[in-house]
Amino acid sequence: MKNYIQEMLKRKDLLFYLVKSGLKAEHRNSYLGYFWWLLDPLLNVMVYYFLVVIVLGRGGENYPLFLVVGLVVWRWISTSINSSSKSILRYSSIINQVYLPKSLFPISFTLTQLFNFSFGLIVIALFLAIYGVMPDWHIIYLPLIIFIQIIAHLALGLFLAYITIFVRDIENLLTYVTRIFFYASPIIWEGARLLRSDRIPDGLKALIELNPVAILVTSYRDILIDHQAPNLMALFAIFIISLALGIFMLYYYSKNEHKIIKAL
Template identity: 60%
Template sequence: MRNYLTELIKRKDLLVYLVKSGLKAENRNSYLGYFWWLLDPLLNVLVYFFLIAIVLGRGGDDKAQYAVYLVIGLVVWRWMNTTVTTSAKSIMKYSSIINQVYLPKSIFPLSMTFTQGFNFVFGLVVVAVFLAVFGVVPGWQIIYLPFIILVQLLFLLALSLFVAYICVFIRDIDNILSHILRVFFYASPIIWMGRELPEQYALFVQLNPVATIIESYRAIIMYQSNPHFIGLLIIAVISTLVICTLVYHYSKNEHKIIKAL
């Protein structure tokens, strides 16, 4: 385990390279280039706002508040969704390199998480634009933003390491992953507001880590209140334990990954 961690630290330059190359590859052949990092989350919000608030007439009477509510949920979810989907194929994507040179396999899902985390920063710019347009001013609780981002990062690192490893051996997982993510999307208060949820289903949302993270962002950005500290700490502790367990598992099963590829 110690040797494996030492090897990971030695490969930090490779991790930085993978993140940079991943960012360049995303919009390499597009006309607008890096501008899509801002335009993509913006268009995503506008589509959902039009369908839900305008066409269906949901989201409450205060459309401005719902617009801010929606953009926070979608931007946070975007980091989760893209991280899981790209991490699932991360090891198989670099199979040709892995079969020629020894590299810690966990570095590939880690790079995907950090790559999408960089995109998330641009999503926060879109959130800031909505706050300015609709006159929403966060309170002093905004100082908790780095803490929430760190918790989400730990949560996504745990998920990315898990799905990347499983998908090497069970390729069908990648096919059903989009359906699993869709369940979490609709089971979390992303496009619907908490008051719209029937009371008998409230427990499912309370136990949903995605909901806890998203609602914590909204608490400090929209409502000038404290995040869900207990829930965030539980997520952080469990995610850290899962990361340690998975890194240990990677270190003991590197040869199995190579054989499966």
């Protein structure tokens, strides 16, 4: 595994190139280009605001602010999962011709989506300013939460990119899995209020509370909107599990990359 990581470090220029080309490819044929990185979260907020507030008559005070944080964080999660899962298949023609550490491809797609998320943070800052909610000293937790989420995305991306090569149906299945996590997380609904109600069985409440997506989304809202510390124990658990999975997957890649060539 040590040799494998050294090989990855030697190919860091390729990693930078993959990230750069991925950023260019996202809106290559778009008239608005990179402006979509700002416009997309804004349009998402408008759609769900119309659905929840106008149509269903729900949503409390500062609901658009609550909504934009959840949607921006979710967009980062979903795009990272979907893009990294297809990363090796996307570059199969290159992989079959030249030896490269295959783990570089899901890593590059994950880093690409991190860059996109930075534009989402700009949108969140805009909403905070509009609603007069200024973050206090709890903002110091923001880099920690982002770092933990990056580790989680990298680990999950490495896992999904590898398994998708051998089980192509995973790509289609992810559409439904991510949809379940979207509605099982407090992205468009207020988690604390719903969990206090009697509409959800106790067993299901426990699953929702242990949902890593819910933990991450709530952590951002805790420090940006509610001015309180996030659930550090839950974040630490996500970090340890993600780190263990990431290290295991790098080891697995180093021992089984020949299988990828055969499957492609």
